[in-house]
Amino acid sequence: MSEYTALSDLGEFGLIRRIQNTIKLEQKSTVVGIGDDAAVLEPGEKNIVVSTDMLVEGVHFDLSFCPLRHLGYKAVAVNVSDIAAMNALPTQITVSLAIGSRYTVEAIEELYDGIRIACENYKVDLVGGDTTSSNAGLVISITAIGEVAKGEAVLRSTAQPNDLICVTGDLGAAYLGLQVLEREKQVFMDNPEMQPDLQDKEYLVQRQLKPEARMDVIHELKELGVKPTAMIDISDGLASEIMHLCAQSGTGAAIYQDKLPADQQVLNTAEEFRLDPVTCILNGGEDYELLFTVNLADLNKIRNHPDITIIGKMTEASEGVRLATPSGNTFPIKAQGWTHF
Ligand code: ADP
Numbered sequence: 001m002s003e004y005t006a007l008s009d010l011g012e013f014g015l016i017r018r019i020q021n022t023i024k025l026e027q028k029s030t031v032v033g034i035g036d037d038a039a040v041l042e043p044g045e046k047n048i049v050v051s052t053d054m055l056v057e058g059v060h061f062d063l064s065f066c067p068l069r070h071l072g073y074k075a076v077a078v079n080v081s082d083i084a085a086m087n088a089l090p091t092q093i094t095v096s097l098a099i100g101s102r103y104t105v106e107a108i109e110e111l112y113d114g115i116r117i118a119c120e121n122y123k124v125d126l127v128g129g130d131t132t133s134s135n136a137g138l139v140i141s142i143t144a145i146g147e148v149a150k151g152e153a154v155l156r157s158t159a160q161p162n163d164l165i166c167v168t169g170d171l172g173a174a175y176l177g178l179q180v181l182e183r184e185k186q187v188f189m190d191n192p193e194m195q196p197d198l199q200d201k202e203y204l205v206q207r208q209l210k211p212e213a214r215m216d217v218i219h220e221l222k223e224l225g226v227k228p229t230a231m232i233d234i235s236d237g238l239a240s241e242i243m244h245l246c247a248q249s250g251t252g253a254a255i256y257q258d259k260l261p262a263d264q265q266v267l268n269t270a271e272e273f274r275l276d277p278v279t280c281i282l283n284g285g286e287d288y289e290l291l292f293t294v295n296l297a298d299l300n301k302i303r304n305h306p307d308i309t310i311i312g313k314m315t316e317a318s319e320g321v322r323l324a325t326p327s328g329n330t331f332p333i334k335a336q337g338w339t340h341f
């Protein structure tokens with residue numbers, strides 16, 4: 001007898017009941033959560049922000065090196081990151097799953113362990129979702145709801161020339177983490193006796209498997225009295241996101257290459273993989289840091305913040321979006337992004 005439970009033994013309603021039983025509701029604005037035809041929310045005098053992200057097995061994740069618990073955590077974190085990028089606080093999520101037949105009840109519970117830990121960390125209530133079967137792999141679609149005081153949402157389209165361009169944390173690590181995991185998977189498939197060699201790569205792997213939404217910085221900016229003039233989260237890579245800010249704000253930008261924040265493991269591993277570290281930092285995706293602009297008058301409030309780096313400034317649109325190298329040359333930045341098609 002298998003120690004695992006087939007999903008068909010429990011059924012859709014049994015599974016939902018199990019999920020429901022582990023959920024605690026914490027948000028003031030949640031009136032009714034899982035169990036009725038729809039959730040009921042009471043946001044008060046706030047603006048509501050809503051964002052959805054879908055993750056598809058084989059396209060966005062590979063379960064041979066991404067544990068389900070991490071996947072659940074990441075699926076919530078990337079949605080919370082979108083809410084953060086609006087300068088809002090996340091309050092509720094819904095989780096919709098299409099589940100392939102090879103998944104067991106235990107596997108789905110592991111996924112929900114990660115989802116639940118992320119909900120506790122980011123203080124969001126799981127208030128609903130949908131569950132269905134899939135002929136192929138696992139599909140996870142999460143919708144996140146957040147609240148922001150009226151008029152306080154920060155858009156992509158409102159940066160001005162001369163605003164400072166800021167980024168949180170460091171960049172390029174999640175992309176190199178994926179390169180490392182894919183290399184070790186290949187080594188393992190060629191020779192299953194081999195143990196993965198992740199020495200001096202821990203930070204990269206962690207950044208790939210367990211990204212965090214930068215809600216901490218959203219709270220800190222509020223405490224500092226700094227409202228960004230425009231903001232976006234970095235899911236597809238810095239180059240692509242700065243292009244979005246500039247296109248939507250009608251500006252250009254100058255980014256200083258020597259200011260770009262990167263961990264030493266990024267520099268070392270890029271070299272080991274014969275990749276250009278600047279390309280990894282500019283075009284590596286999935287860092288889920290925040291890219292935002294602030295008025296020059298706010299410089300002193302943020303210049304010494306340990307998690308914020310000023311990497312350039314917005315310019316007139318006619319100047320284009322350019323990278324200035326330490327040798328004094330400038331190059332147009334091209335967004336590579338991630339095309340799934
Ligand atoms: P309906 O048939 O009206 O879509 P469901 O049986 O799908 O109702 O859902 C019943 C309740 O369980 C609803 O509150 C729904 O939001 C919730 N729910 C369904 N699937 C999930 C899931 N995967 N995660 C969280 N809540 C879920």
Ligand code: MG
Nearest residue numbers: 129130131132
């Ligand atoms: Mg349903």
